[in-house]
Amino acid sequence: MKKIQAGGLVVQLTLLCYTLLALFPIALILINSVKSRAGIFDDPLALPTAETFSLIGFHKVLAKSDFLLYFGNSLSVTLISLTLILLFGAMAAWALSEYKFRGNRLLALFLAIGIMVPIRLGTVSILELIVKLDLINTLTALVLVYTAQGLPLAVMILSEFIAQVPKELKEAARCDGVGEYKIFFQIILPLIRPAVATVAVFTMIPVWNDLWFPLILAPGDSTKTVTLGVQQFIGQYVTDWNSVLAALSLAVIPVLIMYVIFSRQLIRGLTSGAVK
Structure with a gap:
């Protein structure tokens, strides 16, 4: 003892x-x-x-720069990307775990490769595609890239949780005449909330903190994100550390708020596999 x-x-x-x-x-x-x-x-x-x-740093950031615009851009890109990742990821996970069809395992393997291979390796091809679609310097380009980046991990995590939902529950709903869409949205999604919260947290942080794709795909003044906007306070010879630290402090607030909101669900999602 x-x-x-x-x-x-x-x-x-x-x-x-x-x-x-x-x-x-x-x-x-x-x-x-x-x-x-x-x-x-x-x-x-x-x-x-x-x-x-x-508070000179906060004054410079809020009064003498477009930080609120950059913050709004980051917030919009993150929320839209997160919504699409969770929606499409949950739907794909439901299809892979519930329905057996030709190419099921091949598709799951393809998604697993998407986790192992960094998306930045395809930056040149992504940039060429974005230019052809005339989406350069738009937030849409960032949303599309981040959605593609987050889907493989979301599908893999959510499919494991969906597979643990008792088959009897789904079969009973079908016997009662409940359609597949209602089973998915009214039964499955509420049961996998811990997994959804886990995916949301793990997806939001890389998107919110990313500097690579905003620098390449949306470097314009009207489409800059928070991480890219902070760079204006960092010079080659002189760095305004008051403004840099103030901007970083404001940028970390959404991440902390999201963690506080979803912390209980996140812990449940991380530990449920060990408990089961």
């Missing part, structure tokens, strides 16, 4: 250390975003005092 308690204590301490390590960069950004430039360089680990407290 004592060995079990000691093992549990070690696990808890390890998780606590990892949590502190993961939260340290975020805390450092938030702390230094409300400090003067001198306060940042004199002691970056210190909390802001009456002498070092300053």
Whole structure:
């Protein structure tokens, strides 16, 4: 019994250390975003005092730049991409796990390859396609790319959860005359909410933080995202660290809010496989 308690204590301490390590960069950004430039360089680990407290970075970001436009672009691209990934991913997962047809395994293998092969390897081909479709410097181009990027992982995760739904439940609904669409939207989706939350969190973070595709596909002033907009405060010789840290602090807010909202479902989704 004592060995079990000691093992549990070690696990808890390890998780606590990892949590502190993961939260340290975020805390450092938030702390230094409300400090003067001198306060940042004199002691970056210190909390802001009456002498070092300053909101000059937030003033520059909100008043002297188009940060709200960049923030809106990122929010629009992320939400639309997330909606399409969850909808199409759940529908594809339902088809692969519920219906047996010729090419089922081949299609599942194709999606698995989509997880293993980074989408950035096809940047040149993607850029050529976007140019041919006349979608360069549009948010639509980013939505299409991110949807394609997130679908393989979403399908693989959701298909495993859908396969665990009891067949008797679906067969009983069919016996009652319930259509396939109603079974999917009214029975299956509510039962796999933890998996949907898990996919949503794992999908949102790469999309929100991405710099590669916005830089290549939508570098225009009206289509810049948050990560690309922050680059204007970083110069070759001089960097406005107050503005950079303030912009990063504002950019991290949606991720934190989403995690707080879906944290319980996320934990359930990550642990349900081990429990079962």
